[in-house]
Amino acid sequence: MTGPRNQRGVALLIALLAVALAVILIASLLDRGELAFARTRNVLRGEQAVAYAEGLEAFAAQILMRDLAENPGLDSNNESWAIPLPAQEVPGGSISASMRDLNGCLNLNNLVGTENPAIWRQRLDRLLVALELDPSLAGAITDWLDADTNIDDAGGAEDSAYLAQSVPYRTGNRVFAHVSELRLVRGVSGDVYARLSPEVCALPPDSAINLNTASIAVLMSLDSRMTAALAARINQDGQARWTDVASALNEAAQQGVELSPADRTGLGVSSSYFLARGEVTLDDVPFPFSSVLERVSGGARGGVHVLQRSRGGDELARSILDERGRLRSAP
Template sequence: MRYQQRSPQKQKGVALLVVMLLLAVMVVVATGLNERFRMDLQRTSNLVFYEQAKQYALGGEAYVPLLLKKSLKDKKTVNLGQDWAQELDMPDNPGAEVGLPPAHPDQDKDEFDGKPYKRKKIMRGARTQIIDLSNCLNLNALTAAPGATYQKSDDKDGGKDKESKDSQNSGVVARKVFIQLLENQGVGSTRAKVIAASTEDWIDSDQIPRTNGAEDEYYSALAVPYLAGNTQMADKYELRAIKGMTAKLYQRIVGQICALPEQSFKLNVNTIKKEQFPLLLAVLGWGPDRLKQLADVIKNRPEDGWKTVQEFLQKVGSGGDSSSEVSSSLDVTSNYFEARTQGFYSGASARIVSFYQRQDDKVTLIGRRIGGFE
């Protein structure tokens, strides 16, 4: 038997192929490791920059109570001519404006909350905008309407009983205003009453549905079941889960509603803006056809606002309903505020929405939501 001996030249070729294969594998592995390291480094940098931007935003949030105290000290009214109502830039280097890096060197504009603005140079800091929460319909006031379950007091002096009665009156007004607001948006009367009743059922503590309302029995039978809240709303976004509400309708009224931690409903006529005109129309019992008349009244509002509700009703004229229900739902001062703060750092940004309660000269942070604005 003969054995064919391989030539040295052929053995060298096989060895070269093995070396090249190993080299190719090592290059692929090294490239993958390098790319993964780069991504990990970028991810870490993003987290660090975001956290720093968040700290700037928290710093802006901490300044809001000081600004509110200073602006509203010894003031009998709350109006848009005061310092708190102005957008506030808080840079960490004087002379610059807050903003993100431009997309390219020629771009000299950026956006904050959807609004373009110019800046002198890129920097680090925060920007804050304070919003009055007394120019929206408090959904939690609906739970004080007749038929809702609320706790009565045994106070012998009748102080808390009076408070409960006032709260009930607010509930009656809030229900009427809510239905009118929905109807002004083109919602039929029957559907508007369904949404209002279902909202009251969502907030109250019992399991007895009102006429046109809904409790756990209705929601648990849906394709994606859930239960009613049966307590005050923590956020207005809960309205999206109410029977009869749709995403399209919610987007039309989201700027008119809020969820405050109390059962009262007061609308500050001194801080009403164009976006809240539909709500004020509903309070006055007007239809959309009187929008221009209302716009003219607000346009001629004094810079420091009206001193009393009666002054506003006089400006509205004979066309306005000056009944006790309307006047009791209007005010010239505010106790709740929302601050939208955006922090910037090295191209990163963080947004915080904070909620404050004002009692006399004390301003307290009562809630916070980290994330985007509406």
């Protein structure tokens, strides 16, 4: 028979087990509650960040249209759209924004999408030289864009070169949707991309180069005789405000660098494409956004149109691209 003392021991053991189970259940419920709260908070903050980003986008569109009305046919880096929006306090954090003129870069899609792609190919060749990069990269970039299977004589690469990689894939055979696709092109390593990407862009074909906002390297791509010093005189520390192409190139002409009418193809002093960047910080968590905006003057399509939206900072995107491109890009 079991004595009263043994019965009390068993009861105490059962009570301890019950308490332990209760504690485990309560801890599990609390943990689930905290996770649910964190998920809800993250969703709400994400939606709040998107709302702020859309507001910044609409604000950028207003500034661009106001600038078009005040300065038709002329865009430079000393206009209102180029002034960054400093950090502004908002419920839960802060927002800031800036805009960049994409017509100041060399549009890679002009290599295949224009009536005279040879002009743009020459400019890409000279841009690579100005950046001290391998000029043969121009051949690989052109082959990535064009729809034929003919290998460019100057460093080109078609499907056969990419299918032989440890991670096989094919050429795009279409225009770039985003400049980051360069990391898939043979020979474009992380270092090459870091130097080339700020000077090029992926826009609808036939976009022009704005001489007021073009960098020194892009200006050097206009002619093989264009030195860095001469390009710097045209660039004027990024504050150039030339009223027409002839005035901008007069500095070069005075130094004996006269561009022919054909070499002036695709040059201008106004812009249609802009990159709007927004930095939304909520609960000390950054939410970077960017939008490619097209500004159209007059006509049925007059106004500002969003061509592309993306989320995430350049450094994060670059690190992902470097990791993906490490095996894909041949030296």
